Amino acid sequence: MLTQKEYQKIVDKHSGKSPIIKDTLRAFFVGGLICTLGEIFRKTYLSAGLGKDMAGSATAITLIFIASVLTAFGIFDRIGKYAGAGTLVPITGFSNAVTSPAMEFKSEGMVPGTATKIFTVAGPVIVYGTLSSVIAGIIYILFMR
């Protein structure tokens, strides 16, 4: 009889591996491109007279808006398929992660569908993002102020 360990070895032998170098390069270039785009927006907002903080927020809002619209038109998932972490890691990925379930579960209604399921993908980012900022804040108050 084949043990589970022996079987796992057979499975590993036949299974494909993700092309890490190709994926990494694509993520690097597309991710870099998105960040460059963000920087262009930021500089534009600064030159339009927005303060440093406001310009940063406006840049984030602009990128979120663009990613959300691209998601709605069915374009973002194609870019994401090509770029992987390149679109996932910047704020564009967060935007897509919120917009896509909102669209997907629209068929179950605006309350039980869209509103309930909207954070199914991005929920953990919000929960643990909030939690880590609280921890970081406590450390700052206790040791660094």
Add this chain to the structure above:
Amino acid sequence: MKNLGNGTVVFDKRPSVLSFSAVVGKKEGDGPYGKYFDEVEEDAYFGQETWEKAESENLRRSVGLTLKKGGFKAEDIDFSLSGDLLNQCTSSGYALRSLGIPFLGIYGACSTMAESMLLGSLILGGGGGKRILCATSSNFCSAEKQFRTPLEYGGQRTPNAQWTVTGSGSVVLGHEGDGPFIDCVTCGKIVDMGIKDIGNMGAAMAPAFTDTIKKHFDATGRDFSYYDLVISGDLGLIGKSIAEELFQRDKIDTLGKYNDCGALIFDKKTQDTHAGGSGCGCAASMLCGYILPEMRKGNLRRVLFAATGALMSPTSTMQGESIPSISHAISLEA
């Protein structure tokens, strides 16, 4: 009929496949077997508003077409056996609600086509009816929604991932007619080799398939030389090569007669389907669109059809459970 042990039942009065049809989506129609399917629907929604309704409509159309091709009315059918991947098998429930045929909903994940035919032939063999409808469906979009991430989510699929077939197959079994005939069936047992990666379903299901085939051969005294084709349901390209290695380890010579519906239904190079097709509709549409018609034409004489299913749920996966798998075999003779 007689139970030979090992889950295998042989029929003295062989159930006949009276009528069958396969209705699939556009991507399946564009695949290498596109021209074999009865109908290819270009609209991903099948004219409906939701993916779930689209799948149900797909199944309803296949059932309607199978009845029509056989010249049957709903009242000619004694029982309908159908299942699918959606929670509580709603695709089947809604598709069959207007027909008024006594209905048994079944769940065998992607092994459902074989499971429904196995149960249908046992009902016929036991004298429980004259005509049985067996059907199943799957839909790429409704399956992604239930089991994976939203359609518009911009993630990457792993190289071992399979593509859920949008399609439905259905058959009417009975005693009259010219076949193909079901001469024997083997009910598989649940096999779990500890695979937890839901991105590699072929690997989870391959041992269930080889186990059922071995039990079938043990019970009947047959081997690959008896059949023109032994075909698994949706192991895909990776699961298929694993199954081949498992046969090799058990010193079973496949004589080049083994293949897999999931490995055949799409063209990996042009259709970007990674490890191939999956879903209840994969085995069902290949059986009803390609295998059964080829048997009628005389191009295939004996076929062992073994659909394969993975019996996990999104919840069991999140709880860290491995994937229990199953495969049932239907021996078909022209």
